[in-house]
Amino acid sequence: xxxxxxxxxxxxxxxKHYHDIDGARSVLMFLSVALxxxxxxxxxxxxxxxxxxxxxxxxxxxxxxxxxxTPTFFFVGGFFAVLLLTRRNAGDxxxxxxxxxxxxxxxxxxxxxxxxxxxxxxxEGGAGGVMTWIASADFAEVWSxxxxxxxxxxxxxxxxxxxxxxxxxxxxxxxxxxRRLSIALSDFVARRISGSGWFAxxxxxxxxASTANYAAASAxxxxxxxxxxxxxxxxxxxxxxxxxxxxxxxALSPRLLSALTEWRWWMPYAAxxxxxxxxxxxxxxxxxLGMVMLFLNQLAIWTLVLFILQFFHRYxxxxxxxxxxxxxxxxxxxxxxxxxxxxxxxMLVSIDWPIWIEFILLTLASAATVIAxxxxxxxxxxxxxxxxxxxxxxxxxxxxxxxxxxFFPDRRRKxx
Numbered sequence: 001x002x003x004x005x006x007x008x009x010x011x012x013x014x015x016k017h018y019h020d021i022d023g024a025r026s027v028l029m030f031l032s033v034a035l036x037x038x039x040x041x042x043x044x045x046x047x048x049x050x051x052x053x054x055x056x057x058x059x060x061x062x063x064x065x066x067x068x069x070t071p072t073f074f075f076v077g078g079f080f081a082v083l084l085l086t087r088r089n090a091g092d093x094x095x096x097x098x099x100x101x102x103x104x105x106x107x108x109x110x111x112x113x114x115x116x117x118x119x120x121x122x123x124e125g126g127a128g129g130v131m132t133w134i135a136s137a138d139f140a141e142v143w144s145x146x147x148x149x150x151x152x153x154x155x156x157x158x159x160x161x162x163x164x165x166x167x168x169x170x171x172x173x174x175x176x177x178x179r180r181l182s183i184a185l186s187d188f189v190a191r192r193i194s195g196s197g198w199f200a201x202x203x204x205x206x207x208x209a210s211t212a213n214y215a216a217a218s219a220x221x222x223x224x225x226x227x228x229x230x231x232x233x234x235x236x237x238x239x240x241x242x243x244x245x246x247x248x249x250x251a252l253s254p255r256l257l258s259a260l261t262e263w264r265w266w267m268p269y270a271a272x273x274x275x276x277x278x279x280x281x282x283x284x285x286x287x288x289l290g291m292v293m294l295f296l297n298q299l300a301i302w303t304l305v306l307f308i309l310q311f312f313h314r315y316x317x318x319x320x321x322x323x324x325x326x327x328x329x330x331x332x333x334x335x336x337x338x339x340x341x342x343x344x345x346x347m348l349v350s351i352d353w354p355i356w357i358e359f360i361l362l363t364l365a366s367a368a369t370v371i372a373x374x375x376x377x378x379x380x381x382x383x384x385x386x387x388x389x390x391x392x393x394x395x396x397x398x399x400x401x402x403x404x405x406x407f408f409p410d411r412r413r414k415x416x
Contacts, residue, residue: 018079019319020261024312025076026323026330028069030367033337035065036151037363040345041355049345050123053355064275067297068304070154074240075305077158078247081165086251090166097162100390104335105155107387112339113150117142123346144229151338157237161244186253194259196266202259203306207299210242214294243305260306261313271307274300325406328397331389332374333367340366375402
């Protein structure tokens with residue numbers, strides 16, 4: 001299949017839409033519903049709900065999904081940050097990121113995340129109403145400890161990276177030596193990993209860089225403590241930074257993007273091995289074995305992330321109404337689903353059904369609820385769309401097909 005990514009050196013800003021990368025992000029945000037539904041039945045997450053029906057399969061499921069979902073988000077974040085900065089100035093870029101990231105983050109944090117924390121408080125024995133909870137030490141702990149973030153932590157981590165990207169864009173002129181060096185370095189990496197065999201060495205190099213990043217972050221004094229109340233630790237903030245950087249480099253160099261997304265016949269097998277064995281480092285392993293396992297963990301992550309990018313580039317580069325609908329609904333799915341997973345998960349505690357049926361029902365019910373919210377509210381009302389999607393295009397989106405029109409256009413025409 002012919003590569004749709006250009007192999008030329010970047011020149012004028014392009015309005016090309018990367019349906020494959022956008023599609024990967026969208027599908028993974030939907031897949032996050034299954035990840036968090038799996039925690040309800042995972043023995044490694046006994047505090048998620050009071051459910052006692054657990055199975056080791058769900059540990060395997062959630063740790064496997066954790067390997068690649070969030071790192072891919074950071075790659076995509078770095079990639080689109082550069083594309084936005086080629087089309088607008090730093091001020092417009094930061095305003096766009098404020099609308100698309102900060103506003104939905106704040107809106108969900110103070111509404112649905114607080115609802116979930118309140119329900120957890122009452123389910124754990126808290127007595128009284130909402131105001132009693134707000135006046136309690138538990139409420140203050142939710143905010144000061146950073147627990148308010150729940151699943152939104154990756155958005156919190158992305159904000160400093162966006163600020164750093166804007167700062168570099170401002171202080172480095174367009175034709176400055178550091179910028180030219182960055183493009184040259186990206187092109188150099190592209191030449192070294194092109195083809196099939198050398199790409200394997202590229203995976204090893206990426207894994208080594210990520211391992212070094214983890215080691216350096218952990219060596220910083222106080223790396224595991226919050227940088228300030230309510231925020232994140234230095235370790236967590238920088239853990240996924242290499243994926244953001246490679247995303248930036250892929251946007252700077254179309255050659256590198258082509259090299260990363262070029263289909264390799266052996267990548268599905270490598271990705272299957274990574275998801276099957278799931279290497280993780282644990283404290284009891286000691287330093288030497290722990291570093292080896294950390295490297296293998298990062299190698300598995302890079303293998304899965306790049307396989308996903310290659311898969312979507314191979315099969316989903318054309319776009320279309322279905323891809324457009326998924327891209328529009330994806331942020332709603334990620335923002336809203338966590339609270340509904342908890343609510344429905346708690347409702348299923350008193351029901352003695354087979355665990356597999358409960359898991360499927362929980363996943364589908366949570367996703368369906370979010371889709372209903374997106375179709376009936378986010379796509380129709382300007383204020384809701386701004387708060388929970390970060391967009392001001394409600395008039396335009398109303399004219400585009402919704403779920404049924406995107407996936408079943410023939411049936412909709414017949415019904416009309």
